[in-house]
Amino acid sequence: MSLTFEITARAPATRARAGILHTAHGDIETPAFMAVATQAAVKALTPDDLESIGVQLVIANTYHLALRPGADKIAELDGLHAFMNWQHPLMTDSGGFQVFSLGAAIRDGVGKIADIFPEEDTDKVTRRQGDKVNLSLSPRHLVTRSPNSAGTPLCRIDDDGVTFKSHLDGAVMRLDPERAIQIQHQLGADFILAFDECTSPLDTYEYTRAAMQRTHRWAERCLEQHAKTRRDYQSLFGIVQGGAYRDLREESARAIGRLPFEGLAIGGSLGKSKKEMHAILDWTLPLLPDAKPRHLLGIGELQDIVEGVVRGIDLFDCASPTRWARNGALLVSRARAENAEQRISISNARFALDRAPIDPNCDCYTCQHFSRAYLHHLHRAKELIYYRLASIHNLRFMMRFMREVRAAIRAGTRLEIARDIGA
Amino acid sequence: MSLTFEITARAPATRARAGILHTAHGDIETPAFMAVATQAAVKALTPDDLESIGVQLVIANTYHLALRPGADKIAELDGLHAFMNWQHPLMTDSGGFQVFSLGAAIRDGVGKIADIFPEEDTDKVTRRQGDKVNLSLSPRHLVTRSPNSAGTPLCRIDDDGVTFKSHLDGAVMRLDPERAIQIQHQLGADFILAFDECTSPLDTYEYTRAAMQRTHRWAERCLEQHAKTRRDYQSLFGIVQGGAYRDLREESARAIGRLPFEGLAIGGSLGKSKKEMHAILDWTLPLLPDAKPRHLLGIGELQDIVEGVVRGIDLFDCASPTRWARNGALLVSRARAENAEQRISISNARFALDRAPIDPNCDCYTCQHFSRAYLHHLHRAKELIYYRLASIHNLRFMMRFMREVRAAIRAGTRLEIARDIGA
Numbered sequence: 001m002s003l004t005f006e007i008t009a010r011a012p013a014t015r016a017r018a019g020i021l022h023t024a025h026g027d028i029e030t031p032a033f034m035a036v037a038t039q040a041a042v043k044a045l046t047p048d049d050l051e052s053i054g055v056q057l058v059i060a061n062t063y064h065l066a067l068r069p070g071a072d073k074i075a076e077l078d079g080l081h082a083f084m085n086w087q088h089p090l091m092t093d094s095g096g097f098q099v100f101s102l103g104a105a106i107r108d109g110v111g112k113i114a115d116i117f118p119e120e121d122t123d124k125v126t127r128r129q130g131d132k133v134n135l136s137l138s139p140r141h142l143v144t145r146s147p148n149s150a151g152t153p154l155c156r157i158d159d160d161g162v163t164f165k166s167h168l169d170g171a172v173m174r175l176d177p178e179r180a181i182q183i184q185h186q187l188g189a190d191f192i193l194a195f196d197e198c199t200s201p202l203d204t205y206e207y208t209r210a211a212m213q214r215t216h217r218w219a220e221r222c223l224e225q226h227a228k229t230r231r232d233y234q235s236l237f238g239i240v241q242g243g244a245y246r247d248l249r250e251e252s253a254r255a256i257g258r259l260p261f262e263g264l265a266i267g268g269s270l271g272k273s274k275k276e277m278h279a280i281l282d283w284t285l286p287l288l289p290d291a292k293p294r295h296l297l298g299i300g301e302l303q304d305i306v307e308g309v310v311r312g313i314d315l316f317d318c319a320s321p322t323r324w325a326r327n328g329a330l331l332v333s334r335a336r337a338e339n340a341e342q343r344i345s346i347s348n349a350r351f352a353l354d355r356a357p358i359d360p361n362c363d364c365y366t367c368q369h370f371s372r373a374y375l376h377h378l379h380r381a382k383e384l385i386y387y388r389l390a391s392i393h394n395l396r397f398m399m400r401f402m403r404e405v406r407a408a409i410r411a412g413t414r415l416e417i418a419r420d421i422g423a
Numbered sequence: 424m425s426l427t428f429e430i431t432a433r434a435p436a437t438r439a440r441a442g443i444l445h446t447a448h449g450d451i452e453t454p455a456f457m458a459v460a461t462q463a464a465v466k467a468l469t470p471d472d473l474e475s476i477g478v479q480l481v482i483a484n485t486y487h488l489a490l491r492p493g494a495d496k497i498a499e500l501d502g503l504h505a506f507m508n509w510q511h512p513l514m515t516d517s518g519g520f521q522v523f524s525l526g527a528a529i530r531d532g533v534g535k536i537a538d539i540f541p542e543e544d545t546d547k548v549t550r551r552q553g554d555k556v557n558l559s560l561s562p563r564h565l566v567t568r569s570p571n572s573a574g575t576p577l578c579r580i581d582d583d584g585v586t587f588k589s590h591l592d593g594a595v596m597r598l599d600p601e602r603a604i605q606i607q608h609q610l611g612a613d614f615i616l617a618f619d620e621c622t623s624p625l626d627t628y629e630y631t632r633a634a635m636q637r638t639h640r641w642a643e644r645c646l647e648q649h650a651k652t653r654r655d656y657q658s659l660f661g662i663v664q665g666g667a668y669r670d671l672r673e674e675s676a677r678a679i680g681r682l683p684f685e686g687l688a689i690g691g692s693l694g695k696s697k698k699e700m701h702a703i704l705d706w707t708l709p710l711l712p713d714a715k716p717r718h719l720l721g722i723g724e725l726q727d728i729v730e731g732v733v734r735g736i737d738l739f740d741c742a743s744p745t746r747w748a749r750n751g752a753l754l755v756s757r758a759r760a761e762n763a764e765q766r767i768s769i770s771n772a773r774f775a776l777d778r779a780p781i782d783p784n785c786d787c788y789t790c791q792h793f794s795r796a797y798l799h800h801l802h803r804a805k806e807l808i809y810y811r812l813a814s815i816h817n818l819r820f821m822m823r824f825m826r827e828v829r830a831a832i833r834a835g836t837r838l839e840i841a842r843d844i845g846a
Binding site for chain 1: 465471492499508799803804808
C-alpha cells in the first residue's frame with residue numbers, strides 16, 4: 001500500500017468521517033478539496049500561492065498532459081512534481097473523461113468546452129458530471145466532426161480502448177487501460193485513476209449497463225498494468241459507474257469495491273438533479289469498503305460538498321471555484337452572500353467605491369491587501385493580476401470551508417455544516 | 424519643492440550621473456527604470472511582486488484612469504497609492520500622448536494599439552516615441568473614424584486643449600492643461616507630467632514648431648494649475664518637445680528648462696533612427712538645468728538606456744520589458760543571448776527539455792523556482808501563471824541592469840556599461 005488512510009473521527013447519525021491520508025509527499029487532512037491543475041498549473045496560481053492558501057492536494061489531467069508537453073517529456077524531467085515544482089501530494093485524472101467529452105462538446109456545443117480547451121473560461125457545464133443535464137457524453141454519439149478535420153470522427157470507442165483526435169493538432173491517438181496507466185506512471189502523481197467510460201444522463205439503461213461492464217473489465221486491466229510499472233509511492237483509485245440506475249450503481253460499487261484498489265472514486269452521470277445525485281451516493285457509498293478513501297469526481301459547490309461529506313466522501317475536486325473567480329464570482333460568508341451559492345459578482349457597480357475587502361472574515365492575501373473597489377476595477381479592466389487575486393480568494397475560501405467541515409466532524413456535531421460554515 | 428534630488432556621483436568623460444530622488448513615499452536611486460501600470464496595475468504583478476523585484480517607482484496613466492474607473496472615484500478612495508496599495512513613489516503620465524494617439528492608431532493600424540487598448544499585447548510600436556518610424560501622431564491627421572462611431576472624429580485639437588472620444592464607450596471628453604493637471608492631483612502621484620502635444624517623425628518643421636509653441640503655452644498653464652490644486656508632496660515635470668529638429672529642440676529645452684518645473688522630461692518624436700535619437704539628446708540635455716531630474720519618456724531597450732544615461736538621463740519608463748515577457752521574449756545576460764537585444768524566445772522547441780532556469784545568473788523568483796522547460800510549456804499552454812513568472816523575470820532583469828548602471832557610474836569607470844552588464 002502506497003497510501004495509508006487513518007480515519008480519526010466520525011460524525012454521529014451520518015456517514016461523515018474525518019481522517020488523514022498519508023502519502024510519500026505529505027499528509028492530507030480529509031475531507032479535502034483539491035485544486036485543479038489541468039495543464040500542470042493551477043490557473044493563475046504558483047505552488048507558493050497554493051501553499052499559502054493551504055492547498056493540500058492538486059489534480060492534473062492525463063489527456064491534456066499526454067498531448068502537451070507529452071508524458072515522455074515530463075518523465076524525462078523527473079515527473080510532474082519536479083516539473084511543476086509542487087512537492088506535495090498530486091493526483092492525475094485518467095483522461096477517459098476528456099476523451100469521451102471530445103465528441104459531445106464539439107458536436108452539441110452545450111459546454112464541456114472548458115474541459116477540452118482549458119483556456120476557455122466557460123462555466124456552462126461543470127466537470128465530469130456536475131448538476132447540469134444538457135450534456136451528452138455517450139460514446140455512441142461521438143462520431144462527430146472535428147473543427148480542424150471536417151468529416152472525420154473525433155473519438156471512436158471499442159471494447160479494447162478509445163481512438164481519438166487531438167483537439168490541438170488533429171493527430172490520431174489511442175488510449176486504452178494499459179496506456180492510460182502507463183502515462184500516469186510516467187507523470188508520477190501520488191494518486192492515479194483507472195481508465196473508465198463516462199456515460200451521460202441521457203444514456204439508456206442498456207447503454208449505461210454495457211459501458212459499466214466495459215469499465216469493470218478495464219478496471220482489472222488497469223490493476224494489472226499498475227502492478228507492472230507503478231512507481232513505489234503511487235496508488236491507484238478505481239471508479240464506480242452506473243449512471244443514475246440503482247441496480248447498476250450497486251453492482252458497480254460491489255464490483256469496484258472488491259478489487260484491490262487503494263482508493264475509490266464516484267464517476268459518470270450523477271443524474272439530472274441534486275436529489276438524484278444524493279440518491280446515487282446513498283446507494284453507492286454503503287457498499288464501498290469503509291477503510292478506503294472515496295473521491296467524488298468533479299463536484300465543488302458548497303452544498304454538494306456537504307451532501308457528499310455526510311454520505312461518506314473524503315475527497316473532492318472541481319475547477320469551478322477558480323473558474324468562478326476568473327469570471328468575477330467571489331465566494332463570501334453566508335451573511336454577506338447575494339444568493340444560496342454564497343457568491344458576489346465583483347463587476348457589479350455597487351462595488352465601485354467599496355473600501356472593504358471581498359469578505360471581512362477572510363484571511364486570504366487578497367482580502368488582507370485589496371479592496372472590492374480595486375478588484376472591481378481590475379476585473380473590468382481585465383488586468384492579469386485580477387485572475388490571481390480572485391483565484392487566491394476563492395480557493396482560500398474553499399480551504400477554510402473544508403477546515404470547518406473537518407472541525408464539525410471532529411466536534412461530533414450533527415454536521416449542521418451547511419448552516420454554520422462561513423458565517 | 425516636493426522632491427529633492429541629490430546627485431551623488433558623475434562618470435568621467437560623459438554626462439552620466441547617479442543620485443537619489445527623495446520623495447514623500449521614499450527614495451529612488453537614479454538612474455532608475457520604472458514599471459508601467461497603465462490601468463493602476465503593472466500587468467500580471469502585485470505590489471508585493473514589485474517590491475521583491477526591487478521596483479522603486481511605478482508610472483500610471485491619466486487618460487486610462489480618467490476613463491476607468493474615473494479620477495473622482497480614485498480621489499474618493501484616497502488616491503492612487505491607496506487604491507493600488509502601492510506605498511512607494513508613483514508617477515502619472517498626463518494623458519496627452521494617449522489622446523493624440525487615438526486617431527493615428529486606429530486610422531493607420533501601424534501600432535500604438537497597445538497604448539490605447541492595454542489588454543492587447545502588440546509590440547509593433549513602442550510607447551510615446553520609441554525607435555520605430557511607422558507611426559503618425561500628427562493631430563492634423565486625427566480626424567478619423569472610430570470603430571464604434573463611423574464618420575465621427577475621434578480626436579480634435581485646438582489651441583486650448585483636445586476633444587476626443589473614449590475608446591471604451593465613445594463618450595465625448597475634453598482634456599486641456601488645467602484638467603489634465605487637476606486629474607493628476609486627484610490621482611495623487613508623487614510626480615506628474617505637464618500636458619503636451621506629441622508630434623511624429625512624419626511631421627513637417629512648421630507643424631512641429633507650432634505644436635512645440637502650443638506645448639510651451641500649455642506648460643505655463645500647467646504650472647499655474649499645479650500651484651492651485653496640488654497635494655503638498657506632488658512635483659510637476661515639464662516636457663521638452665521639438666521633434667528631430669535641432670533648433671526646435673534647443674529652443675524647447677531652454678523654454679521648458681527655465682520654467683519652475685521640479686523635473687524635466689524628453690517627449691515627442693525622437694527621430695527615425697537611433698542616431699537621430701542620440702543627436703536629439705546631445706542637443707537637448709546640456710541646455711537643461713543640471714540640478715533637476717530628467718526623464719526620457721517611453722524608452723526601455725538596454726542599449727537605449729545606456730545611451731540615455733551617458734547623455735544625462737536619470738529616469739526611464741517603458742512597457743516593453745513586461746510586454747516582451749508576455750510574448751515569450753525573456754531577457755538574459757549577454758553571454759547567453761541569441762541576439763543584440765539579449766532576449767531568448769521561450770517558445771522555441773529547444774527549451775522543451777531544458778532544466779536550467781531562464782538565466783542561471785538571475786536571482787529572480789522565477790529563476791529560483793522554475794525551469795525553462797516548464798516556462799516553455801506554460802507559454803505554449805497559455806497558462807496564466809506564465810505571464811506573472813515571465814514578467815517577474817524581465818522586470819527583475821531591468822532592475823539588475825539599472826543597478827549595474829548605477830554601480831558603473833559610482834565606480835567612475837568610463838561607462839562601458841553596455842559591454843559589461845549582465846555578463
